[in-house]
Amino acid sequence: MTVSVDPPASESGMSVTGRAAQIFAxxxxxxxxxxxxxxxGLMAFQWLMGIIFALWVSPLAWEGPVSRTHLHVWAAxxxxxxxxxxxxxxxxxxxxxxxxxxxxxxxxxxxxxxLIHLTGGRIETHFHVFGSLAFLAFYxxxxxxxxxxxxxxxxxxxxxxxxxxxxxxxxxxxxWRWLEHAAWVLFExxxxxxxxxxxxxxxxxxxxxxxxxxxEVRTRKQAELDARSARARNDAxxxxxxxxxxxxxxxxxxxxxNPAAERTFGxxxxxxxxxxxxxxxxxxxxxxxxxxxxxxxxxMGDTASFNRHLELVAVRRGGEEFPVEVAIAPIxxxxxxxxxxxxxxxxxRKQADRELHKSRDAxxxxxxxxxxxxxxxxVTQRRAEAATRAKSEFLASMSHELRTPLNAxxxxxxxxxxxxxxxxxxxxxxxLERIQSAGKHLLDLINGILDLSKIEAGKMPxxxxxxxxxxxVDELVDTVGPLVYKNGNTFSVQSEGxxxxxFGDLTKTRQVLLNLLSNAGKFTKDGTIxxxxxxxxxxxxxxxxxxFAVTDNGVGMTAEQxxxxxxxxxxxxxxxxxxxxxxxxxxxxxxxxxxLMGGTVSVESRPGHGSRFIVRLPLQxxxxxxxxxxxxxxx
Amino acid sequence: MPxxxxxxxxxxxxxxxxxxxxxxxxxVVVAVDGQQAVAVARSAQPDLILMDLGLxxxxxxxxxxxxxxxxxxxxxxxxxxxxxxxxxxxxLAIAAGGDEFDTKPLRxxxxxxxxxxxxxxxxxxx
Numbered sequence: 001m002t003v004s005v006d007p008p009a010s011e012s013g014m015s016v017t018g019r020a021a022q023i024f025a026x027x028x029x030x031x032x033x034x035x036x037x038x039x040x041g042l043m044a045f046q047w048l049m050g051i052i053f054a055l056w057v058s059p060l061a062w063e064g065p066v067s068r069t070h071l072h073v074w075a076a077x078x079x080x081x082x083x084x085x086x087x088x089x090x091x092x093x094x095x096x097x098x099x100x101x102x103x104x105x106x107x108x109x110x111x112x113x114x115l116i117h118l119t120g121g122r123i124e125t126h127f128h129v130f131g132s133l134a135f136l137a138f139y140x141x142x143x144x145x146x147x148x149x150x151x152x153x154x155x156x157x158x159x160x161x162x163x164x165x166x167x168x169x170x171x172x173x174x175x176w177r178w179l180e181h182a183a184w185v186l187f188e189x190x191x192x193x194x195x196x197x198x199x200x201x202x203x204x205x206x207x208x209x210x211x212x213x214x215x216e217v218r219t220r221k222q223a224e225l226d227a228r229s230a231r232a233r234n235d236a237x238x239x240x241x242x243x244x245x246x247x248x249x250x251x252x253x254x255x256x257x258n259p260a261a262e263r264t265f266g267x268x269x270x271x272x273x274x275x276x277x278x279x280x281x282x283x284x285x286x287x288x289x290x291x292x293x294x295x296x297x298x299x300m301g302d303t304a305s306f307n308r309h310l311e312l313v314a315v316r317r318g319g320e321e322f323p324v325e326v327a328i329a330p331i332x333x334x335x336x337x338x339x340x341x342x343x344x345x346x347x348x349r350k351q352a353d354r355e356l357h358k359s360r361d362a363x364x365x366x367x368x369x370x371x372x373x374x375x376x377x378x379v380t381q382r383r384a385e386a387a388t389r390a391k392s393e394f395l396a397s398m399s400h401e402l403r404t405p406l407n408a409x410x411x412x413x414x415x416x417x418x419x420x421x422x423x424x425x426x427x428x429x430x431x432l433e434r435i436q437s438a439g440k441h442l443l444d445l446i447n448g449i450l451d452l453s454k455i456e457a458g459k460m461p462x463x464x465x466x467x468x469x470x471x472x473v474d475e476l477v478d479t480v481g482p483l484v485y486k487n488g489n490t491f492s493v494q495s496e497g498x499x500x501x502x503f504g505d506l507t508k509t510r511q512v513l514l515n516l517l518s519n520a521g522k523f524t525k526d527g528t529i530x531x532x533x534x535x536x537x538x539x540x541x542x543x544x545x546x547x548f549a550v551t552d553n554g555v556g557m558t559a560e561q562x563x564x565x566x567x568x569x570x571x572x573x574x575x576x577x578x579x580x581x582x583x584x585x586x587x588x589x590x591x592x593x594x595x596l597m598g599g600t601v602s603v604e605s606r607p608g609h610g611s612r613f614i615v616r617l618p619l620q621x622x623x624x625x626x627x628x629x630x631x632x633x634x635x
Numbered sequence: 636m637p638x639x640x641x642x643x644x645x646x647x648x649x650x651x652x653x654x655x656x657x658x659x660x661x662x663v664v665v666a667v668d669g670q671q672a673v674a675v676a677r678s679a680q681p682d683l684i685l686m687d688l689g690l691x692x693x694x695x696x697x698x699x700x701x702x703x704x705x706x707x708x709x710x711x712x713x714x715x716x717x718x719x720x721x722x723x724x725x726x727l728a729i730a731a732g733g734d735e736f737d738t739k740p741l742r743x744x745x746x747x748x749x750x751x752x753x754x755x756x757x758x759x760x761x
Contacts, residue, residue, distance in 0.1 A: 403740055415655050443740055
């Protein structure tokens with residue numbers, strides 16, 4: 001049996017059972033249609049044969065000498081046509097339909113009845129009935145046998161009753177002869193029924209098998225397609241992979257070697273495939289351990305080396321060794337075990353690592369050196385501080401020890417002057433005055449040193465109070481008068497606007513101005529000295545301050561001298577002290593006091609033209625180094 | 636004439652101060668340490684005391700405190716003298732009970748002014 005199977009409507013959307021039913025239905029329909037066509041032909045053939053038979057057996061009917069075409073001829077033509085045409089037409093117009101089959105079954109049996117009649121009820125013609133039933137069984141549909149059987153039974157019954165000659169060829173027949181005929185027909189029907197059932201069962205089986213086969217084929221085809229596209233994808237991935245990907249079989253022989261591997265190792269795929277990986281890219285001295293690891297896995301499933309990133313040494317064509325990062329993964333497959341090795345040339349990274357380490361080492365070294373330096377500096381600083389403190393304490397205690405004898409010297413020289421005046425020893429008075437003067441100079445020095453050492457030791461407290469600046473200046477002018485006028489100088493004080501009051505250390509402010517003015521008097525001869533006072537700002541204009549400018553047109557200083565003028569014991573030069581007197585500490589104290597009060601002092605000077613000292617002190621002095629706890633203890 | 640007690644351990648300082656005050660007509664008694672100063676002040680009943688701070692046996696602070704705590708001597712004005720020019724010394728001296736403060740080396744005219752002022756005040760109080 002050839003079954004043309006329509007391609008499944010939707011390959012994936014249909015179950016195997018559904019597909020089997022579809023195949024079965026198609027086969028059945030094919031059988032039905034083919035049988036329809038067969039019967040259409042048969043109908044035509046039977047019609048023709050019926051006419052021929054009628055013409056041959058009784059072409060003419062005689063009534064005396066008159067003959068005419070026998071009625072049977074007409075019956076053959078007319079009835080045969082009527083019976084045959086309709087089903088034949090249906091067979092072409094509606095092939096495969098159940099109604100077509102039934103019509104054909106009825107028509108076929110009627111045609112049998114006609115032929116039996118035309119042959120004059122010949123019993124042999126009855127075989128047509130059995131043949132027809134067998135033919136109908138071609139439909140493999142036992143239901144068509146039912147109308148056929150009924151038609152035969154009815155035909156025999158009715159004609160046997162009314163016209164026995166037409167069906168049995170005898171004038172008189174038994175009333176029940178039709179039953180015998182019908183029984184034989186049923187007898188055949190039973191066989192045909194069984195045959196139809198079996199045939200249908202076989203068709204179903206075939207359909208099931210076909211559907212299963214189709215499914216199998218489709219599945220295989222899909223699997224093959226999947227495998228092919230997976231391979232294509234893998235190939236594409238391997239093709240463009242930046243890492244070397246090398247597939248190996250269980251013996252470690254290379255199966256696949258991607259372009260990155262070709263570039264890295266210098267072998268073509270053709271050269272590499274089939275070679276043992278160890279022989280190709282692993283240095284001779286390492287091959288044994290590599291093979292051991294592979295063997296361990298194969299025999300014991302030891303995966304210590306797998307799926308981990310290892311750093312190994314590989315060798316290029318030409319023998320150059322280089323570091324690689326390797327990951328080896330077993331590929332699970334049903335066949336023999338395979339491995340994929342992923343390798344990456346890490347020469348550059350190693351180099352970068354080394355450089356990074358180097359630079360980190362250098363950095364660390366630098367940091368260590370720096371830390372050492374800082375430690376040294378700290379030690380040095382501590383020592384310096386300790387030394388400064390020791391020096392300050394030494395100076396403080398020394399100045400104290402110096403004061404006691406100095407006290408006696410000054411008081412005795414004064415006493416002697418008084419006694420000399422009383423006793424009329426005028427000649428010794430100038431010498432006694434010199435002793436007194438030298439004593440006072442020494443006292444000034446000691447006081448200056450004491451002040452500086454206290455400032456350096458951080459033990460010079462600020463005594464902050466609100467005072468009237470104008471009153472302070474008036475008092476200052478009284479005190480300083482003899483000092484500024486002594487060399488024939490003129491002195492004037494100029495102030496801009498109301499000076500108001502100031503919150504600061506009155507004593508230190510007065511000391512600063514006193515030192516500057518007495519300096520000006522000391523270094524100016526027959527000149528003018530001015531004190532200008534005005535309001536200004538310091539710290540970039542944020543802090544209001546008072547500016548005191550002491551200007552003279554005395555000897556002046558060079559730039560070099562100006563720079564050092566605020567250092568202790570540095571008058572303009574070493575001869576200055578001898579020539580002009582003074583302790584050499586005055587400007588150092590000015591500078592320190594200004595610092596202490598949060599102010600500034602600066603100097604502008606030209607040799608031969610005079611100097612101008614500018615002091616700026618905040619209107620609101622803030623004590624930044626309150627240290628009462630320690631200064632209280634210095635006594 | 637008013638009698639002044641000079642408490643001073645340094646002999647030349649004590650001597651010159653005594654002589655100069657005597658030249659101004661003051662009566663002078665002396666003590667060389669704090670303990671002696673307290674004893675002399677009680678026995679001699681001076682009108683004013685010049686008290687040095689750095690003294691052996693008992694220092695000037697303690698002597699001042701004892702003198703100011705003693706009913707028989709508390710009315711006697713004390714001028715504390717210090718070789719340290721620390722301003723805090725002045726405060727401490729006043730706190731210990733001193734009436735005035737001066738630094739060494741002494742400016743004699745200034746010291747005389749203070750003595751005269753305190754004696755005049757004492758005379759008014761009496």
